[in-house]
Amino acid sequence: MPTDIEIAQSCTPKPITQIAAKAGIPEEAISPYGRIVAKVDPQALSKDKQGRLVLVTAITPTPAGEGKTTVSVALADGMTKLGKNAMLALREPSLGPVFGMKGGATGGGWAQVLPMEAINLHFTGDLHAITAANNLLAAMVDNHIQQGNLLGIDPRKVTWRRCLDVNDRQLRQIVSGLGGKGNGMPREDGFDITAASEVMAVFCLASSLQDLKARLARLQVARTYDNRPVTAGDLHAEGAMAALLRDALQPNLVQTIDGTPCLIHGGPFANIAHGCNSVIATRTALRLADYVVTEAGFGADLGAEKFLDIKCRQAGLWPNAVVLVATIRALKHHGGCPKDGLGQENLEALCKGLPNLVQHIENLRNVYQLPVIVAINHFVSDTEAEIAMVREACANAGAPCAFCDGWAKGGAGATELAELVCKTVDAQTGKNPSFCYEDSASLKDKITAVATKIYHADSVNFAAGVLKQLADFEAEGWGSAPVCIAKTQYSFSDDPKKLGAPSGYTLTIRQVRLSAGAGFIVAFAGDIIAMPGLPKTPAALNIDVADDGRIVGLF
Numbered sequence: 355m356p357t358d359i360e361i362a363q364s365c366t367p368k369p370i371t372q373i374a375a376k377a378g379i380p381e382e383a384i385s386p387y388g389r390i391v392a393k394v395d396p397q398a399l400s401k402d403k404q405g406r407l408v409l410v411t412a413i414t415p416t417p418a419g420e421g422k423t424t425v426s427v428a429l430a431d432g433m434t435k436l437g438k439n440a441m442l443a444l445r446e447p448s449l450g451p452v453f454g455m456k457g458g459a460t461g462g463g464w465a466q467v468l469p470m471e472a473i474n475l476h477f478t479g480d481l482h483a484i485t486a487a488n489n490l491l492a493a494m495v496d497n498h499i500q501q502g503n504l505l506g507i508d509p510r511k512v513t514w515r516r517c518l519d520v521n522d523r524q525l526r527q528i529v530s531g532l533g534g535k536g537n538g539m540p541r542e543d544g545f546d547i548t549a550a551s552e553v554m555a556v557f558c559l560a561s562s563l564q565d566l567k568a569r570l571a572r573l574q575v576a577r578t579y580d581n582r583p584v585t586a587g588d589l590h591a592e593g594a595m596a597a598l599l600r601d602a603l604q605p606n607l608v609q610t611i612d613g614t615p616c617l618i619h620g621g622p623f624a625n626i627a628h629g630c631n632s633v634i635a636t637r638t639a640l641r642l643a644d645y646v647v648t649e650a651g652f653g654a655d656l657g658a659e660k661f662l663d664i665k666c667r668q669a670g671l672w673p674n675a676v677v678l679v680a681t682i683r684a685l686k687h688h689g690g691c692p693k694d695g696l697g698q699e700n701l702e703a704l705c706k707g708l709p710n711l712v713q714h715i716e717n718l719r720n721v722y723q724l725p726v727i728v729a730i731n732h733f734v735s736d737t738e739a740e741i742a743m744v745r746e747a748c749a750n751a752g753a754p755c756a757f758c759d760g761w762a763k764g765g766a767g768a769t770e771l772a773e774l775v776c777k778t779v780d781a782q783t784g785k786n787p788s789f790c791y792e793d794s795a796s797l798k799d800k801i802t803a804v805a806t807k808i809y810h811a812d813s814v815n816f817a818a819g820v821l822k823q824l825a826d827f828e829a830e831g832w833g834s835a836p837v838c839i840a841k842t843q844y845s846f847s848d849d850p851k852k853l854g855a856p857s858g859y860t861l862t863i864r865q866v867r868l869s870a871g872a873g874f875i876v877a878f879a880g881d882i883i884a885m886p887g888l889p890k891t892p893a894a895l896n897i898d899v900a901d902d903g904r905i906v907g908l909f
Contacts, residue, residue, distance in 0.1 A: 362470035428760020432772030441643035442616035463761030511577035523887030555872035624651025728755035841879035848880030
């Protein structure tokens with residue numbers, strides 16, 4: 355069986371000018387990056403369509419995989435097969451999982467976005483621009499301290515961290531500025547992965563270049579000796595940062611194997627950030643297509659919650675329907691089936707794992723008041739008895755379901771799903787958003803609302819000092835901000851070993867952090883961290899370049 359990269363490299367993408375024309379993008383609005391990739395200037399678009407938005411999310415991730423991006427691509431391709439005007443708006447992959455846990459963001463099999471290897475590696479350099487802007491600000495903070503410190507920054511209270519788009523646990527906590535007076539003020543420092551940096555969040559939530567600059571200026575980087583906040587605006591850093599990000603702020607136009615247009619832009623993780631592609635890309639796609647398929651990272655408790663409670667709240671968006679991706683293999687894993695037994699029929703394990711699917715359905719229907727369609731990502735090992743059990747569970751939960759065979763057949767394997775989704779979307783009338791919490795709630799109550807309504811915890815334990823920090827944020831005018839909870843993606847809870855649909859537990863919030871530019875409060879649950887490490891056998895060991903220049907070993 356061919357690998358994903360072998361399938362992708364066997365395809366011949368159309369010239370990007372053809373894809374742009376298909377999407378209704380005029381030639382003057384694109385800046386080609388070679389033959390099959392282009393930047394799109396939203397300001398040069400005259401088309402003012404208001405398409406309908408479909409959010410693709412998933413059950414709680416497992417080692418068996420769920421294939422959320424594969425289903426997203428197949429769904430958009432399936433819509434195209436039905437003659438619909440459809441477009442994708444996806445996140446850009448970080449190099450962290452590409453070289454670490456063997457995961458990209460271009461789909462799989464015959465439901466992929468091209469050029470697969472370029473997108474999963476440097477692509478158009480957007481993530482490097484975000485890294486550079488982040489680290490420019492870090493350098494300007496330390497330089498200000500070195501050059502007289504007119505703002506009175508307390509080096510012990512510098513909160514701005516450097517970033518790098520590689521998993522590197524060695525850099526989580528460091529001491530910088532060593533080597534004498536000429537090398538700066540020695541202080542504790544550290545790195546986050548670029549996907550978790552606040553510049554990434556700002557980049558993805560900004561609605562325009564002007565909004566980007568305003569958000570960059572609000573970034574809080576330190577405190578003074580008398581405990582006043584210091585911002586990037588105080589350092590006059592926002593202009594130079596925006597200059598580094600100007601070209602990156604334009605979405606990237608690519609195509610699926612089937613030739614469906616796709617905008618890929620921005621890539622925050624959903625377990626340690628807000629997990630959605632850029633507002634600019636989503637809005638651009640909605641101006642161009644009748645149906646826009648987008649996705650949010652990891653399971654619905656993380657990516658979908660943050661898409662709805664953060665991105666939609668700030669951008670004035672709201673999906674017309676949600677597609678919840680599940681696999682029978684993953685549900686059996688949630689029911690206790692070992693990985694080496696997932697290919698065999700196991701109705702007992704499947705029955706025990708189905709509550710995970712049902713809980714996600716109920717969250718989306720009851721909390722957010724959204725129609726939910728379950729996409730069963732098909733594997734050849736699925737048996738008729740297992741399929742019948744999943745269909746019955748979906749029907750009992752009030753969610754129609756359809757198979758997706760996109761990996762093997764591309765858009766042709768998702769026409770049933772596409773027809774169901776389009777029918778559901780077309781039947782929707784305008785509804786007011788239904789969030790998990792109100793803007794007026796306290797920050798403590800917002801965190802508690804997500805923990806109890808979405809994670810189904812009984813209570814929340816706030817570590818020492820956290821409630822005071824929240825009170826300080828509120829006193830400084832951040833009480834109306836949404837919350838972004840960073841937690842494990844492998845469980846509804848903060849314990850990755852609690853599979854299925856756990857309840858009756860206490861969620862622990864050990865630390866909170868203000869993201870002033872992004873406009874939300876990050877709450878760290880359990881022992882989640884913002885700089886992942888490489889696994890014992892990183893995917894980088896298998897990646898190489900053949901003598902003819904082809905990338906090999908990439909998925």
